[in-house]
Amino acid sequence: MLQHERSGGAMQPEYHRATPECPQPQRWSMIDSMTAEVEVLEFIATLVTTLKPRLVVETGSFLGVSTEWIARGLERNGPLPDGSRARVISCEFDPVVYAKAKARLDASPLSPWIELRNQSSLEMHIDGTIDLFFSDSDLDIREAEVKRFLPQINPHGIILMHDASSHLKTVREAALKMESEGLISVVLLPTPRGLVVAQPRAGRG
Numbered sequence: 300m301l302q303h304e305r306s307g308g309a310m311q312p313e314y315h316r317a318t319p320e321c322p323q324p325q326r327w328s329m330i331d332s333m334t335a336e337v338e339v340l341e342f343i344a345t346l347v348t349t350l351k352p353r354l355v356v357e358t359g360s361f362l363g364v365s366t367e368w369i370a371r372g373l374e375r376n377g378p379l380p381d382g383s384r385a386r387v388i389s390c391e392f393d394p395v396v397y398a399k400a401k402a403r404l405d406a407s408p409l410s411p412w413i414e415l416r417n418q419s420s421l422e423m424h425i426d427g428t429i430d431l432f433f434s435d436s437d438l439d440i441r442e443a444e445v446k447r448f449l450p451q452i453n454p455h456g457i458i459l460m461h462d463a464s465s466h467l468k469t470v471r472e473a474a475l476k477m478e479s480e481g482l483i484s485v486v487l488l489p490t491p492r493g494l495v496v497a498q499p500r501a502g503r504g
C-alpha cells in the first residue's frame with residue numbers, strides 16, 4: 300500500500316524479472332507491484348467491452364484499481380437490454396486493505412457498477428452466472444477458487460488467472476493441471492507476471 304501511495308498513481312517500469320516467455324518486462328508499466336500491469340488492466344477493460352458481460356467476479360481487490368478498470372468497461376457497454384446495470388463483484392479478505400479500497404471506490408463515479416465485499420473468495424457466495432472471472436488473490440488458492448466457481452461460470456465465458464509466469468509457477472501449473480483434468484482450455488499470455496486466458500471445457504462442445 301505504501302508503494303501505491305508513494306507512486307501517487309504514476310506509472311513506473313514493471314518490476315517482475317525477465318522470463319523466457321517475456322524477456323523484456325521493463326517495456327510494460329505498473330503503478331505498484333500488487334496492482335496488475337497497466338497493459339493487463341487495459342486488456343481486461345477491452346475484454347469487458349468486447350464480451351459485454353452481465354456479471355464479472357474478481358478475487359483479490361487490493362486497492363480496487365483493476366476493479367475500476369473492469370467497471371470502466373461496464374460503464375462503456377451501457378445498460379443491459381432489460382435496463383439494469385452489469386456489475387463487477389470483487390472480494391478482498393484483508394479488512395485494512397478492504398477499508399482503503401472501499402473508500403477509494405465509494406468516491407469513484409464508477410461505484411454504481413461495483414460491489415466490493417470484505418470476504419474470502421473461498422467463502423464468498425455469488426448468485427447467478429459469471430460471464431468473466433478474474434482470479435487475482437493469493438497464488439496458492441487460485442486453483443481452489445476457480446474450481447469453486449467453475450459450475451457458475453458461463454460455458455461461453457472467460458476465466459483470467461493473473462501471475463501465471465513461468466517464474467511464479469504456482470498459477471501456471473494450476474491452470475495446466477485443470478486443463479489436463481478436462482475442466483478448462485488454457486492460453487498462456489506471455490506478459491511479465493503472466494496471464495492465463497481460459498474457458499470452461501463445457502463451452503467447447
Ligand SMILES: C[S@@+](CC[C@H](N)C(=O)[O-])C[C@H]1O[C@@H](n2cnc3c(N)ncnc32)[C@H](O)[C@@H]1O
Nearest residue numbers: 334335359361364365391392419420435436437
Ligand atoms: C495481487 S493483489 C490484487 C490486485 C488487484 N486485482 C489489482 O490488480 O488492482 C491480491 C489481493 O488479494 C487479497 N487476497 C488474498 N487472498 C484472498 C482471498 N482468499 N480472498 C480475497 N482476497 C484475497 C490480498 O489481500 C491482496 O490484496
